Amino acid sequence: MSEKTVIGFDIPIDEETTMSMLNSDPATVYRRLRQRTPIVRLEAIGRIVFTKADDVRRVKMDTEHFGSNDVTTPMQRAFGGHTLMRKDGCEHVREREAMKGTFEPSCLSSYWKSEFEYLADELLDELATNKTVDLLTAFAQPLSARYLKKVLGIQDVSDEQLFSWATALITGAMNTSLDKKIFNMSDKKNKEMNTCFDQLIANKNKNMDYSVLSTMLSHTHPIEVSQIRTNMKICIGGAVIETRDALLSTLYGLLSQPKQIQYCIDQNDWTGACAEGLRWVAPIQASPRIVKKSLIMRGMLIPKGETVMAIQASANHDEEIWENPHLFDVRRKPEDNQTFGDGPHKCLGGDMYRMLIGQVVIPKLFARFPALSLKNKNLVDFKGFAFRGPTSLFVSLV
């Protein structure tokens, strides 16, 4: 039977926005789009984008019209296979279930919290040997690499190697021009990752713990080795750089408004600061979906077969929900931000990140360095369209 005909207006085309605007100041671009053309085809990226919070959520939740299984994107080549993040329905649920145990609330509180506390103390001891540092290289980067190595069960990998893997995966996934050099580099890194995972899998009975790798290997219905590999890569490509960036954005927000630090100390609660940092600058700014069935949104025809982008960074600044969204303010009433996505693919690591940063790392950092302050507030730059965070964060510790 043929699909019902859907009639709507053509989607407007935006030729004003450039790649450079999206990299340097996406918030200003999205503000304009939310006001004038909330659903629009952006010439600069060749995609239809959704910028209003309701629409972004719908794209993630409405699985009848929007799917993740888009084999036309460079992601499959970049990750050396089809990951759970780009699968739909039962196939997706099966792979998600296989790693869920590591992220269960009981596992977070009974196992991971004390592991993270130990790790944070160790890194703060290292930091205390300095007076001024770039928190990116001296703290956020090693913290992100070291907690994720434990969580994934790959402790023998060096911090540098883990970052080089994450960078290769992300760069490969964004390689829409199918540049051979970029794919050669991601192929090389894929080989390194596969060798590492395969060695651990071969020795699996020796090192079983609560890590993602152990959880997948000991699951009652284990998934194929090919899927264990690609889904480990999702946790690398989607968490290493993002944890670093989210932590740095939050610290920058706090340090540029010291009264808010005092507020958190007085409340003895940093969860609002953690949530506000995630809202303020989403480390993953946008997520793609493929249109499975044509539909009308805001009177416009969204045609079947299009790859569209749901801009969670813009949803988090929607003026209908957030007052003065450009300002960092830990006292906002808790509203759901969309930094971790929504619907069936909602981030599995969101609660873990919030526990690590909101309950362990930030409280310990300000307790250990009460005089922590920005070296030069005007020198903090943010970069990135798809992935975004500060390029450095120079501080005085004493």
Ligand code: HEM
């Ligand atoms: C600040 C840090 C993080 C951010 C901003 C982030 C963001 C996201 C987003 C936006 C998605 C959904 C993508 C989509 O809808 O297409 C996602 C999915 C996912 N994330 Fe995260 N994430 C973070 C940390 C983590 C951590 C720590 C882990 C695990 C160690 C993790 C594992 C995953 C996995 C496995 C998925 C795929 C879920 C699925 O497809 O069912 N993430 N993440």
